[in-house]
Amino acid sequence: YMINENAKTLVNYYQNRGVSVVNNLNAVENEQFVDQNWTTEHYAEKGRKTIARNVAEALKTWYNDYYEKTDYNFSYQTDFFNDCENKNAVWGQMQTITTETAFSGKKSSQIGAGNDFSITMEYPLKTIPDSLKRNIVVDFMLYQTSLKHDAKLVLQTSGTDFSYYWHGFDLKSNVKEENKWIKFNKTISIPDSIKQADLIKIYVYNPSKEKIFIDDFSIKIEE
Structure with missing residues (x-):
């Protein structure tokens, strides 16, 4: 008041x-x-x-x-993509963008050596109907300068009605090639316990000194 x-x-x-x-x-x-x-x-x-x-x-x-009138009335979004070329409204950690290397265009997200978190998709998960959110399909292009890291693809949620949730998926178990762009993909089942999360974040976490790069980050929430 x-x-x-x-x-x-x-x-x-x-x-x-x-x-x-x-x-x-x-x-x-x-x-x-x-x-x-x-x-x-x-x-x-x-x-x-x-x-x-x-x-x-x-x-x-x-x-x-x-002035240009734009219709901002939308209920929810289930398809997210970031090619690191332009600032995207849904994504955070855009300060990790670099021109050091890229798969498409001229830019990618550099993780490691001081940048622990990649570009990050952030979205209010509970705005998407439960019937439409069974799996999360993630794929991106990955460039590893070495395998001396413990980088993970992370699914993180927070909210008022459940405990904090964090789960990491090891990148090296899927992609072992060095010094070349390789596609990483992962399908994640969404636990019922997090479907009403106030916020979901999906990102790559690399606290090591070894640099890795990601580009063309795609996330799809599917039924």
Whole structure:
């Protein structure tokens, strides 16, 4: 209550002085808030697009020629892809992007030697109907400079109705080639216990000093 009342006071204060105020305090749904300890992007995709839409609507008053209406009304997403070439709204850890090597395009995600976490898919899993989320199919292109690492593909979830969940799948057990791009793929059964997770994260974890690279990261949530 107090936060909302303070917000009203601030809005009135600045509006009375001719300032255009965009009040997004209650614009984002609870499930769109994601882990603030990971990246600077605290909302999932729908939340970020909601904020962007409201700001764009306000700026339209001065920049109508540049305004383009976009429909942000969508219920859920089950297919995710990141080729490391452009910033993607759903993905975190984009600071790991490098031009050192790439499978497609000019960029990939470098993990290890200080970057423990790869580009990371983050999404509010519970927004997807349970009947549509039986398996997660993951594939990406992998480049290993050596096998002296213990990198894992990680499935991590968090939420208010169940305990924290973390499970890692060893990369070397699937791909043993060095100094060449090889496709890694894994199908993961989704435990019933995590289907109502507030947030799911899928990423590659490599705390070693050995660099590995991934590109064309594809994740599909299937029935």
